[in-house]
Amino acid sequence: MKTILITKYGGPEVLQLTEMPDPVIKDPSQVLVKVRATSINPLDYQIRRGDYASLFDLPIITGHDIAGDIIAVGESVKKWKPGDKVYYSPRFGSSGSYSEYHLTDESSLSRMPDTISYEEAASIPLIGGTVWEMLVVRAQLKKGDRILILGGAGGVGTLAIQVAKSLGAFVYTTGQSILHEKLKNLGADVVIDHHKENYIEEIKTYTNGKGVDVIIDTVGGTTLSDSPLALADYGSVVTLVDIPQPQNLINAWEKNATYHFVFTRQSRDELHHITDLIETGHVKPVIDSIYPLEDVQKAHQRIEDSKRDRPLLGKIVLSM
Numbered sequence: 001m002k003t004i005l006i007t008k009y010g011g012p013e014v015l016q017l018t019e020m021p022d023p024v025i026k027d028p029s030q031v032l033v034k035v036r037a038t039s040i041n042p043l044d045y046q047i048r049r050g051d052y053a054s055l056f057d058l059p060i061i062t063g064h065d066i067a068g069d070i071i072a073v074g075e076s077v078k079k080w081k082p083g084d085k086v087y088y089s090p091r092f093g094s095s096g097s098y099s100e101y102h103l104t105d106e107s108s109l110s111r112m113p114d115t116i117s118y119e120e121a122a123s124i125p126l127i128g129g130t131v132w133e134m135l136v137v138r139a140q141l142k143k144g145d146r147i148l149i150l151g152g153a154g155g156v157g158t159l160a161i162q163v164a165k166s167l168g169a170f171v172y173t174t175g176q177s178i179l180h181e182k183l184k185n186l187g188a189d190v191v192i193d194h195h196k197e198n199y200i201e202e203i204k205t206y207t208n209g210k211g212v213d214v215i216i217d218t219v220g221g222t223t224l225s226d227s228p229l230a231l232a233d234y235g236s237v238v239t240l241v242d243i244p245q246p247q248n249l250i251n252a253w254e255k256n257a258t259y260h261f262v263f264t265r266q267s268r269d270e271l272h273h274i275t276d277l278i279e280t281g282h283v284k285p286v287i288d289s290i291y292p293l294e295d296v297q298k299a300h301q302r303i304e305d306s307k308r309d310r311p312l313l314g315k316i317v318l319s320m
Ligand SMILES: NC(=O)c1ccc[n+]([C@@H]2O[C@H](COP(=O)([O-])OP(=O)(O)OC[C@H]3O[C@@H](n4cnc5c(N)ncnc54)[C@H](OP(=O)(O)O)[C@@H]3O)[C@@H](O)[C@H]2O)c1
Pocket: 041, 042, 043, 126, 127, 130, 150, 151, 152, 153, 154, 155, 156, 157, 174, 175, 176, 194, 218, 219, 239, 240, 241, 262, 263, 264, 265, 303, 311, 312, 314
């Protein structure tokens, strides 16, 4: 099978197209999946450049999203059969999705929504579980809440806007001016250009100084310490981004803020909620671009390039 293998850490050039033996079922609860599409997450390039070197042994097959067809099942698997369309996120640390075939335990699998393509489905599993965890499990977002989603044009942001809207929230987000119409079409009520405007001052103006109930941080940096200035009293900040530098949280203390730190575990249950939202038309996967597996280096260059000629909107997909 064709696989993208990482034998040393580095830039996109270390992603090498390689021929590997097809995997075979060894455990009765395993399932063999023909991967039809996968997508790129920042976690993939973080692993590729060695940010998680202490957790992995080289060589690595990375990739955290799969949409495909079951082609064989182990003898104890009763729920699934060859031909079933599935989507899922391979377990963190296990063999990843940049491959023609993927072997997994049946407990990973979710039924792929009927209404979307393999490419659209592959854009969802990792961010789907993440967004549900942030908005519903942690922030307990409810109808009428005001939410600020920082990084609205990214993979997480484009889905978070749609899910927040479906829950009845009033959605503020950040994104480049050229994308404002598209972000509003996804459900954002107000879009602030983070390249031109100070989002804290803008939120204070829009909310008459009250601030928002929930802030979703997909950006990092000083957001944890600064963003409470845009938060209402007793509001919540939910962050996905690791915190390499010490932060002064005095602004959070003054707001009686609650912080939630999210590091997504693979969660089939949370993905089921997103499947429902897709099938009822509340959520539509947002695809930035599609590359063939062989062009994986170009796909990584696009997601990492901070000076793109065309801004990123949604997910970059690899098609098999
Ligand atoms: N903890 C977890 O479980 C988990 C799960 C998923 C993702 N993550 C993390 O969450 C982050 C976002 O993931 P993603 O998939 O959405 O990434 P992405 O698709 O690369 O999107 C990043 C977005 O953030 C925007 N952005 C960058 N700097 C900004 C700033 N200062 N203010 C406002 N927006 C800014 C970018 O806009 P421009 O194009 O204008 O720069 C881009 O639209 C990554 O760090 C990822 O590792 C963590």
